[in-house]
Amino acid sequence: xxxxxxxxxxxxxxxxxxxxxxxxxxxxxxxxxxxxxxxxxxxxxxxxxxxxxxxxxxxxxxxxxxxxxxxxxxxxxxxxxxxxxxxxxxxxxxxxxxxxxxxxxxxxxxxxxxxxxxxxxxxxxxxxxxxxxxxxxxxxxxxxxxxxxxxxxxxxxxxxxxxxxxxxxxxxxxxxxxxxxxxxxxxxxxxxxxxxxxxxxxxxxxxxxxxxxxxxxxxxxxxxxxxxxxxxxxxxxxxxxxxxxxxxxxxxxxxxxxxxxxxxxxxxxxxxxxxxxxxxxxxxxxxxxxxxxxxxxxxxxxxxxxxxxxxxxxxxxxxxxxxxxxxxxxxxxxxxxxxxxxxxxxxxxxxxxxx
Numbered sequence: 226x227x228x229x230x231x232x233x234x235x236x237x238x239x240x241x242x243x244x245x246x247x248x249x250x251x252x253x254x255x256x257x258x259x260x261x262x263x264x265x266x267x268x269x270x271x272x273x274x275x276x277x278x279x280x281x282x283x284x285x286x287x288x289x290x291x292x293x294x295x296x297x298x299x300x301x302x303x304x305x306x307x308x309x310x311x312x313x314x315x316x317x318x319x320x321x322x323x324x325x326x327x328x329x330x331x332x333x334x335x336x337x338x339x340x341x342x343x344x345x346x347x348x349x350x351x352x353x354x355x356x357x358x359x360x361x362x363x364x365x366x367x368x369x370x371x372x373x374x375x376x377x378x379x380x381x382x383x384x385x386x387x388x389x390x391x392x393x394x395x396x397x398x399x400x401x402x403x404x405x406x407x408x409x410x411x412x413x414x415x416x417x418x419x420x421x422x423x424x425x426x427x428x429x430x431x432x433x434x435x436x437x438x439x440x441x442x443x444x445x446x447x448x449x450x451x452x453x454x455x456x457x458x459x460x461x462x463x464x465x466x467x468x469x470x471x472x473x474x475x476x477x478x479x480x481x482x483x484x485x486x487x488x489x490x491x492x493x494x495x496x497x498x499x500x501x502x503x504x505x506x507x508x509x510x511x512x513x514x515x516x517x518x519x520x521x522x523x524x525x526x527x528x529x530x531x532x533x534x535x536x537x538x539x540x541x542x543x544x545x546x547x548x549x550x551x552x553x554x555x556x557x558x559x560x561x562x563x564x565x566x567x568x569x570x571x572x573x574x575x576x577x578x579x580x
Contacts, residue, residue: 230254233305241311250559335365345426347372348537352549355541368423370525377470385453391437392447412438444485445526452519460514474504501529
């Protein structure tokens with residue numbers, strides 16, 4: 226494929242707006258347009274940023290608008306190489322025939338079933354599987370986080386079996402005024418929760434069972450993982466494996482990062498757009514290794530974690546980059562994804578002073 230990849234984003238919501246901004250930071254792709262189904266401040270903000278605006282439905286019309294509308298979804302489909310479908314769960318499946326008819330590639334989100342595409346994607350695990358595919362599903366936030374962490378151990382053949390308990394956030398922050406839970410936690414009755422089988426759509430031979438519940442917070446998800454290993458390991462072994470894996474960053478309670486809100490506040494202090502945590506934040510001083518068992522706790526930011534995966538999926542599907550590691554490194558440089566939030570900054574500061 227010559228020139229920049231032309232990308233459309235169908236649905237400018239929590240994920241769509243982040244994908245649009247991430248695409249705009251890449252030197253090998255460009256945002257051709259974004260769509261909306263509900264005209265509000267979000268799509269007006271997209272227009273302020275300069276993104277071409279399209280109706281998400283060809284039958285949707287508004288009589289007056291402060292922004293220029295470039296056309297309907299069919300018009301945008303004709304102009305793009307890849308459509309990133311960030312519409313509501315279930316709606317994306319209904320859009321697939323239009324993408325197929327037009328002969329364009331499309332990325333779907335983790336709310337859809339694996340069977341919709343047959344390829345579920347986490348960049349550092351199965352990048353090659355998505356190369357030149359027409360349709361790919363980027364798995365959900367929790368599945369992405371689990372795949373990243375488990376991959377760090379699975380690639381060494383360390384995992385005998387894994388068990389994880391997920392404390393899910395109640396709702397996205399922008400919707401907390403209408404759907405927030407207060408003073409309760411709701412356990413899911415089904416075991417395994419859907420994340421375990423979903424992880425196996427990517428890490429196909431991983432022995433994992435998950436349990437989940439929804440709590441009265443909205444800053445992200447908290448995971449507790451217990452991993453029985455195939456051999457005796459030290460904490461040094463485990464930390465080294467985590468540091469070698471892309472998009473995992475170690476945080477420490479001893480630095481005052483003691484909770485989900487501490488992590489988000491750190492993202493604010495570091496100037497992250499929308500306070501986004503693209504990495505999995507693993508508490509290093511909460512990591513316990515006892516011979517053949519690993520106990521760990523980590524945070525998954527539901528609004529942001531799948532965004533870099535989407536960028537890598539675009540490269541894989543279009544064949545513009547066949548090496549997954551190179552794509553990951555390119556994406557991470559553009560977004561500012563790091564392995565260390567605080568010690569890296571101290572090193573940079575010391576280097577700057579020495580110069």
